[in-house]
Amino acid sequence: MTSWHGHRDDADIPPVVQEVWAAKFKPGSGQSSNVDACVLDAEGKLVRRWDAMAPRDGRGRGEDLRGDPLPRHWRENLKEARAALGLGEPGKPREVSLPELPEGLRSGIRVFTRLDDRGMPAYKAPVVELVPMGDEDWALLARPAKSAALDASALLPWLSKMYPGGVMERTDPDTKFAYRVTGAKGTLSLDPAGEKDGSAFALLHGRVTLTDSGGGDFAYSGELRVVVEYRDRKVTGLKGVFEGPYPRQGPKGSGGFEFDLTGVFESVMR
Amino acid sequence: MLRTATAVLVLSLSAFAQSPEASSALERFAKLRPGNDDLAMYRLDWAESLAAAEKKAAAEKRPILLVVIHAKYGDMITGHC
Incomplete structure (x- = not known):
């Protein structure tokens, strides 16, 4: 499974994408979304292509008319592709495999983010990223003897992953890459x-305000609550959450919405 | 099953953490931490690029499911676009 993105005027469009778009943009081919799915054989030859969005009328071509139009649309097309490839029935689903630590690294924080965008339910699907942590990063969370203040900016490497899956309006107009979260402000408290x-615990909590590389007055805030576990004064685990509203705008800055942005943090130790 | 195991683990940790605020944070974690049903996208065998997928497909004699997005932005590997 993989993806490719670009525009029709790009110079380096792969041949298979050229083939997909030749069919997609052929005069008279009708309306379609900007996302296509296709199956290639092991040699990279196009076997089947379909618009990733369900047909407008929501009616499937096959006999199975149960369920939502979008999953049905995909099931039907995948079935056709399997038949074209001479494959049998699908096997057991693979196990969930989350991003893991790169070889040679010993610890990190896995970040799950989710945006409850009522207009775009796809953003409710969690984005999962893993931030490697070194001894100096864990030292910031050293076991406190009494309540201690901690500047949120020190935790930017993992707090910077707190942004939604889809942020089209927070995209650099020149590079077309999403702006990065570059600022974390707030005074947090690390309390015993x-x-x-044999384990000791501390609670890191407080309000965090995040800003991005797009500048202007764009910012959003949330409450951070993280429990850190220690053994022999060493951090052995971390679990926590971030919750706050995320401001979104419509095309060309129109409208204004706030949706719940949720983050979950968990340590990964080898 | 895994979601249940996670919840049990977290609840036991929350019993360990003496402060009510820490226990509350762990309970919230248990409620919000996505389970396997939420993480279905991570059941897929993702390749970081079309070139990498083609190389792997040729070596393992497997087909490729390719998603093509007509847009300058988009990063389905990290999930942010």
Whole structure:
């Protein structure tokens, strides 16, 4: 499974994408979305192409008319592609495989983000990223003897992943890449939170305001609550959440909406 | 099953953390942490580029599912676009 994106006037369009777009943009081919799915054989030859969005009338071609039009549309096309490739029935689904630490690294923080955008339900699907952490990063969260203040900017490497899956309006007009979260402001508190069976705990909490490389007055804030676990004064685990509203705008700055942005953090230790 | 295991683990940790605020944070984590059903996209065998997918497909004699987006922006590998 992979993806490719670009424009028709690009210089380096792969041959298979040229073939897909030749069919897509052929005069008289009708309206379509800007996303296509296709199946290629092991030699890279195009076997089947379909518009990633369901047909407007929502009616499937096959006998199975149950379920939502979009999954049905995909099931039907995948079935046709499997038949064209001479494959049998699908096997058991693969296990979930989340981003893991690169070889040679010992620890990190896995970040799950989700935006409850009522108009674009696809953004409810979690985005998962893994931020490697070194000893100096964990030292910032060293076990506190008493309540200690911590500037949110020190945690920017993992707080910077707190932005939604789809942020078209926060995209650089020249490079077309999404702006990066470059600022984290706020004074957090790291408080002792008890001990049990050789483990000690601390709670990191407070309000964080995030800004991005797009500048202007764009900013959004949320509440951070993270529990850190220690053994022998060393961090052995971390779990927490970020919750706050994320401001979105419509095309060309029109409208104005706020949706719940949710982040979940968990340590990954080798 | 995994979601249940995660919840049990977190609840036991919340029992360990003595402060009510820390326990509350762990309970919120257990509620919000996506389960396997939410993470279906991560069941797929993603390749970072079309070139990488073609190389892998040829070596393993497997087909490729390719998503083509007519837009200058988009990064389905990280999920941000």
